[in-house]
Amino acid sequence: xxxxxxxAMTKSELEQFLRREFPQLYRTAAVIIEHADGKSCRLRQTxxxxxLRPGGTISGPTLxxxxxxxxxxxxxxxxxxxxxxxxxxxxxxxLSKAPEGHDLLAEGKLLKLGKRLAVGEVxxxxxxxxxxxxxxxxxxxxxPQRNV
Amino acid sequence: xxxxxxxAMTKSELEQFLRREFPQLYRTAAVIIEHADGKSCRLRQTxxxxxLRPGGTISGPTLxxxxxxxxxxxxxxxxxxxxxxxxxxxxxxxLSKAPEGHDLLAEGKLLKLGKRLAVGEVxxxxxxxxxxxxxxxxxxxxxPQRNV
Amino acid sequence: xxxxxxxAMTKSELEQFLRREFPQLYRTAAVIIEHADGKSCRLRQTxxxxxLRPGGTISGPTLxxxxxxxxxxxxxxxxxxxxxxxxxxxxxxxLSKAPEGHDLLAEGKLLKLGKRLAVGEVxxxxxxxxxxxxxxxxxxxxxPQRNV
Amino acid sequence: xxxxxxxAMTKSELEQFLRREFPQLYRTAAVIIEHADGKSCRLRQTxxxxxLRPGGTISGPTLxxxxxxxxxxxxxxxxxxxxxxxxxxxxxxxLSKAPEGHDLLAEGKLLKLGKRLAVGEVxxxxxxxxxxxxxxxxxxxxxPQRNV
Numbered sequence: 228x229x230x231x232x233x234x235a236m237t238k239s240e241l242e243q244f245l246r247r248e249f250p251q252l253y254r255t256a257a258v259i260i261e262h263a264d265g266k267s268c269r270l271r272q273t274x275x276x277x278x279l280r281p282g283g284t285i286s287g288p289t290l291x292x293x294x295x296x297x298x299x300x301x302x303x304x305x306x307x308x309x310x311x312x313x314x315x316x317x318x319x320x321x322l323s324k325a326p327e328g329h330d331l332l333a334e335g336k337l338l339k340l341g342k343r344l345a346v347g348e349v350x351x352x353x354x355x356x357x358x359x360x361x362x363x364x365x366x367x368x369x370x371p372q373r374n375v
Numbered sequence: 376x377x378x379x380x381x382x383a384m385t386k387s388e389l390e391q392f393l394r395r396e397f398p399q400l401y402r403t404a405a406v407i408i409e410h411a412d413g414k415s416c417r418l419r420q421t422x423x424x425x426x427l428r429p430g431g432t433i434s435g436p437t438l439x440x441x442x443x444x445x446x447x448x449x450x451x452x453x454x455x456x457x458x459x460x461x462x463x464x465x466x467x468x469x470l471s472k473a474p475e476g477h478d479l480l481a482e483g484k485l486l487k488l489g490k491r492l493a494v495g496e497v498x499x500x501x502x503x504x505x506x507x508x509x510x511x512x513x514x515x516x517x518x519p520q521r522n523v
Numbered sequence: 524x525x526x527x528x529x530x531a532m533t534k535s536e537l538e539q540f541l542r543r544e545f546p547q548l549y550r551t552a553a554v555i556i557e558h559a560d561g562k563s564c565r566l567r568q569t570x571x572x573x574x575l576r577p578g579g580t581i582s583g584p585t586l587x588x589x590x591x592x593x594x595x596x597x598x599x600x601x602x603x604x605x606x607x608x609x610x611x612x613x614x615x616x617x618l619s620k621a622p623e624g625h626d627l628l629a630e631g632k633l634l635k636l637g638k639r640l641a642v643g644e645v646x647x648x649x650x651x652x653x654x655x656x657x658x659x660x661x662x663x664x665x666x667p668q669r670n671v
Numbered sequence: 672x673x674x675x676x677x678x679a680m681t682k683s684e685l686e687q688f689l690r691r692e693f694p695q696l697y698r699t700a701a702v703i704i705e706h707a708d709g710k711s712c713r714l715r716q717t718x719x720x721x722x723l724r725p726g727g728t729i730s731g732p733t734l735x736x737x738x739x740x741x742x743x744x745x746x747x748x749x750x751x752x753x754x755x756x757x758x759x760x761x762x763x764x765x766l767s768k769a770p771e772g773h774d775l776l777a778e779g780k781l782l783k784l785g786k787r788l789a790v791g792e793v794x795x796x797x798x799x800x801x802x803x804x805x806x807x808x809x810x811x812x813x814x815p816q817r818n819v
Contacts, residue, residue, distance in 0.1 A: 397730075399724075428693065429691060429692055434693075434695065435735075435758050436695070436735055439761070443731055463764065464762070464764050465735070466760070466761070466763075467761050468759065469758055469759055469760070
């Protein structure tokens with residue numbers, strides 16, 4: 228498989244890979260890859276009470292973890308199963324509260340795909356509203372020999 | 376003037392305001408507001424050799440300053456002449472080199488307009504290419520009584 | 524209780540508050556507040572296998588959550604039980620891998636305590652080494668009437 | 672010269688290098704390297720009216736540029752004249768206003784020096800006060816063959 232083929236992995240390959248790499252995500256909730264094409268992706272994390280913090284809003288760590296996995300999915304869809312790609316920077320702005328009882332939707336987009344670094348942004352919304360819940364930018368470091 | 380009217384300032388009002396607030400920008404180059412509608416904006420900074428660093432690429436501080444002014448323009452276009460709004464956070468990823476001899480284009484977008492904080496993102500390109508040169512997210516603090 | 528008294532909450536008050544606000548942290552691991560004095564804090568998160576991602580390193584979301592709670596602890600130690608203070612921005616750089624089997628140590632420091640915003644930084648280390656594992660800066664928004 | 676020798680460049684070598692790389696800094700003001708030892712640095716930017724924005728405070732772009740050059744100085748002091756090292760990410764929190772008429776002081780510190788990425792933080796103060804004016808974290812990408 229060549230390194231930078233658009234859609235280097237199918238949705239089902241991506242989901243299998245995620246279940247292996249981020250088992251925490253699948254303990255209580257599920258992350259469904261609705262779309263991933265080498266440039267952008269759309270994920271849905273099904274609601275679970277374990278996401279909540281007191282007051283009935285979805286916790287920051289839940290949003291951070293979903294941002295991270297969304298960036299990883301769009302990157303994998305671009306370069307294939309680079310298990311060693313690691314997040315080097317994450318910047319997230321929390322914009323509004325995500326209410327309990329509703330799924331989360333994440334739209335990821337690659338801003339740059341270089342040989343050593345990939346940068347992307349992720350917009351998070353609640354399925355209950357069009358308002359942004361959070362917006363993140365992330366950098367991943369891509370290992371020199373990246374298809375493992 | 377009410378606080379959150381779309382397009383609270385016209386393009387020419389915005390440019391007058393900028394010239395007063397950011398005189399540095401107008402010393403050598405010019406910043407042209409091509410569009411600003413209370414939600415997004417598009418600016419063009421005309422090329423000037425003063426933007427360069429050695430090696431013939433446009434300097435980081437030039438890109439940071441343009442990101443900042445773009446966020447300010449879209450915010451002003453939403454809430455009117457809030458001279459006291461101040462940047463509290465700027466996060467910028469430098470993605471590719473902007474070549475000498477070409478204008479810079481900035482597209483700003485409000486991600487959140489709250490009573491106390493506004494968050495936005497800015498995409499910077501060279502007029503020479505469609506690739507992103509840099510991407511920034513910014514937070515502005517809006518003073519309690521914001522129309523001065 | 525006045526708003527900006529150094530050490531507005533004792534360690535045991537802080538731990539009770541955390542258990543109520545961040546119950547997720549206490550499901551498998553424990554977060555021990557070793558120190559908190561209104562300006563800085565030191566936390567220890569005891570190791571648990573649930574922190575790991577494949578490959579035997581501690582996961583990003585674990586580090587992000589610990590950064591967030593560390594900033595919250597030092598803020599609470601400065602202003603008292605402001606349950607409504609919320610994270611508005613988190614920027615984290617992942618610097619080295621934290622090995623399995625060892626506790627995490629977090630040192631938080633307030634950089635600014637304003638009326639509306641507090642900014643701090645958190646340095647994360649593994650108990651196994653002096654190297655930094657991650658470094659985060661965070662902004663919290665403080666509600667207008669903050670003692671609840 | 673080996674790659675990671677502490678204090679790979681002397682102060683006067685660093686200043687000559689800066690004058691060539693960041694001529695903008697020397698047009699009106701001066702940046703004095705007070706200290707640089709491969710791990711941390713201290714710079715002083717002498718005050719000049721060109722740093723101001725209306726209202727008599729020092730402008731954001733001035734603070735961003737000084738953060739950037741401080742990180743560059745501490746990196747150069749660690750790895751030698753790597754002219755091709757480039758900033759990939761800058762995150763800055765603006766904490767208080769720096770008054771006109773006073774020099775700026777910058778303290779830079781390396782948080783990580785890897786083969787491909789270096790991460791550091793910079794604390795900025797006015798010579799008029801001990802309060803922080805701004806705090807930045809930066810990432811530089813180090814070219815594969817970095818001694819030019």
